[in-house]
Amino acid sequence: SATPATLSAISRGARDGILVKGGKAMESLTSMNVLFSDKTGTLTYGQFDVVDYQIDDSILAEVIYMEQQSTHPIAKALVRHFGTEDLSSVDQTEDIEEIVGSGVRKGHITVAKPSFFEGFNDPNGYLNESTKEYTTIIVGAHQEVVGYFNLADTVRKEAKEAVALFQSEGVDVRLLTGDHEVVAKAVASTVNIDRYVASCLPEDKIKYVNDSIQQGDIVGMIGDGINDAPALANANIGIAMGEGSTVAMESSDVVIVKNDLLKLFNSFILSRKLNRTIK
Ligand code: ADP
Numbered sequence: 001s002a003t004p005a006t007l008s009a010i011s012r013g014a015r016d017g018i019l020v021k022g023g024k025a026m027e028s029l030t031s032m033n034v035l036f037s038d039k040t041g042t043l044t045y046g047q048f049d050v051v052d053y054q055i056d057d058s059i060l061a062e063v064i065y066m067e068q069q070s071t072h073p074i075a076k077a078l079v080r081h082f083g084t085e086d087l088s089s090v091d092q093t094e095d096i097e098e099i100v101g102s103g104v105r106k107g108h109i110t111v112a113k114p115s116f117f118e119g120f121n122d123p124n125g126y127l128n129e130s131t132k133e134y135t136t137i138i139v140g141a142h143q144e145v146v147g148y149f150n151l152a153d154t155v156r157k158e159a160k161e162a163v164a165l166f167q168s169e170g171v172d173v174r175l176l177t178g179d180h181e182v183v184a185k186a187v188a189s190t191v192n193i194d195r196y197v198a199s200c201l202p203e204d205k206i207k208y209v210n211d212s213i214q215q216g217d218i219v220g221m222i223g224d225g226i227n228d229a230p231a232l233a234n235a236n237i238g239i240a241m242g243e244g245s246t247v248a249m250e251s252s253d254v255v256i257v258k259n260d261l262l263k264l265f266n267s268f269i270l271s272r273k274l275n276r277t278i279k
């Protein structure tokens with residue numbers, strides 16, 4: 001059963017908006033030495049602005065209709081930006097499929113990250129748009145690239161400080177993201193993370209977590225998305241953003257109620273101190 005130090009850390013955490021599901025979870029958090037972090041919605045706010053785009057109006061309506069069914073931060077941004085679009089031309093009987101960690105599909109139309117469209121015809125060179133420091137979303141119809149959106153996200157104001165604090169306690173913080181190399185690198189450098197992996201699929205995130213556990217690390221994983229859920233469940237200590245997806249929270253041991261990364265650090269450091277003094 002949990003020690004008095006652990007119970008005390010749990011109850012103080014709860015008051016501060018850090019929900020820890022039990023003594024074992026609290027003890028793992030205390031001894032964590034590696035912390036993998038997702039990017040979108042975790043180190044960043046996940047509130048994207050549409051910076052520029054090219055697409056036919058008829059297909060735009062389809063895209064907006066499709067994204068209305070998705071909870072991904074990119075989907076929400078597109079729906080917000082094009083909220084007044086007329087959707088009456090859309091065939092609403094066709095099924096929409098979420099391609100976890102990549103995008104959404106409806107019939108012959110796919111809205112997803114650029115790497116999904118290898119082998120597609122790209123008459124307008126839209127795939128090259130993803131070399132910029134934006135998150136680029138591509139629209140494909142049949143085997144052809146027919147549109148793109150460039151979206152910009154913002155790094156959370158406390159992210160850099162939170163990363164530095166964990167590092168100062170000897171925690172190796174690493175970034176795992178489904179986004180492409182240029183954005184991954186830019187965010188990693190903004191928050192001073194030297195090890196990052198771009199273009200991760202959900203199964204890649206699991207692999208990095210498991211490999212690290214196998215090497216004897218006590219591994220934390222922090223994320224917000226459906227795509228993070230398997231890795232969160234595999235980590236010694238899964239940490240979910242409270243304003244993220246429900247699946248992420250259900251797969252985790254810790255929930256940061258108001259998404260504040262500094263509060264996670266406070267809870268971590270408090271439990272370390274209590275364990276040193278009370279044990
Ligand atoms: P991250 O690891 O940065 O949180 P995700 O794994 O959630 O990113 O998604 C990876 C990428 O897949 C996103 O950067 C985006 O390009 C694309 N993607 C995922 N879901 C959608 C969607 N509903 N619409 C468009 N693109 C999506």
Ligand code: MG
Binds near residue numbers: 039224
């Ligand atoms: Mg995310």
